[in-house]
Amino acid sequence: MVHDPLADEGPLHALLVDPGEASGKFLARTLDRFGLRIHRAYDGTSALRMAGEIRFDVVLTTYVLPDDDGISLAAKLRPWLKEAAPVVMVTSENDQALLERAFRNGVIDVFTRDDLAQLENFLNYFLAHRTDMLAGASLLLVEDSPLQQRSLQAILERRRYRVETVGSVAAARAAMTQNEYELFVIDLVLADGESGLSLIRQLRRRPEDFVLNPIIVLTGFHDTARKNELYRLGVNDYVVKPPHDVELLARVHNLVLMRRLYLQARERERLLQVMAVTDKLTGIPNRHAYEDVARRYFERAKRDGKPLTLLVVDIDRFKRINDTFGHAYGDKILIEVAQRIAKSVRASDFLARFGGEEFVVLLPNCDLAHAAKKAERIRRDIEQHVRDKTGESVTVSIGVAELAPQKETFDEGFARADAALYAAKVQGRNRVAVAAPATH
DSSP, rough: OOOTTTTTTTOOOEEEOOOOOOHHHHHHHHHHHHOOOEEEEEEEHHHHHHTTOOOSSSEEEEOOOSSSBHHHHHHHHHGGTTTTTEEEEEEEEEOHHHHHHHHHHOOOOOGGGTTTTHHHHHHHHHHHHSSSSTTEEEEEEEEEEEEHHHHHHHHHHHHOOOOOOSSSHHHHHHHHHHHOSSHHHHHEEEEOOOOHHHHHHOOSTTOOOOOOOOOEEESSSSOOOHHHHHHHHSSSSEEEEEOOOOHHHHHHHHHHHHHHHHHHHHHHHHHHHHTTOTTTTHHHBBBHHHHHHHHHHHHHHHHHHOOOEEEEEEETTTTOOOOOOHHHHHHHHHHHHHHHHHSSSSSEEEEEETTTTTEEEEEEEHHHHHHHHHHHHHHHHEEEEEHHSSSOOOEEEEEEEETTTTSSOOHHHHHHHHHHHHHHHHHSSSEEEEEOOOOO
16 A cells, blocks of 8 residues: 555654764754754664664765665665655765766755755755645646546645546536636546647636646646647646656645745735835825826826816925924824825825925816815815824915926926915915916
């Protein structure tokens, strides 16, 4: 009976074979950091005796042993180890012939003593495969044989994957409309007359589907031409039936992990893009975002002939707030003002922090009269609801200009709105000033 490498409970058992006292303690500390239960042997004879008593999950041996060498020991240990247990070797030598001999005799990897960071990388990867870090991953198994369905589902569910089984392409398509799957395991030949190839083609409509919809094909055929055709169609992996459980689980793990890492990387990229155009303090778009959106809004207004109005909002006497109450309190006021403006604008409007205590609002499809009324509502709302520590109202001055894409550049339109803001300040602050129309 084939030993089930996933059936055992408790920590994994590691056999460490090293005659050196200091080096052995160092390697033992390395293994211990990964939560392995360590069994120490000092020579090949004791290692073989221990292997007869314990089914080890991993073996770490040095090349030089008092009664053997690590390569010969690896070959002798293999029948006594758990089925997928790797044997890795540490050596001071860096010899190609030694490496080839090690691989021929069942050593999975060889690490030099001056680069044991690679050993830690190996242990990280090994343990990732032996734990349930991907537990709950959703898989769709498309297999028409009830016997194969039960067998494959049992293998996959031991890894705590969530497995849904269907027996036809039509049933698979129906399942895909209801659920999202992280991996598809598809039998190539199905009893309903439609092969798994049609389902594979459906899952390969976009370039990113190779990662987002990973596919393992199950087939009884094992010829090079068929394998090449499947890879050409975008299949990620290919397993001949009946699949070996350890091999199948390793392939499933790699593809599910690749998909999750891709999604994590894509989400990090999205967040970085958002951060690049977001004001860190207030959470609204920053000047960089504003300049990009403003140009697009301006070109659209020029093309469609629809009004586009700009508000420039500046907090009155903000330096006094900072000097009196401190910059942290000044930041609090900036956040409150940004929130009050955001509540006053439409979803189609665009609010950004232009810099310092100044904000800008783009109002598409809004003429000058309506924009002036909206600016007044913003001014009044801030005066009524934003107050400093003494209870005195915080106020803003606002310059309003309807841009004229047929007559001026965007920068010229902004200069008119900014001049109107300056006029509001000169006239006594806490007021709205409207810019004169463009004259050329």
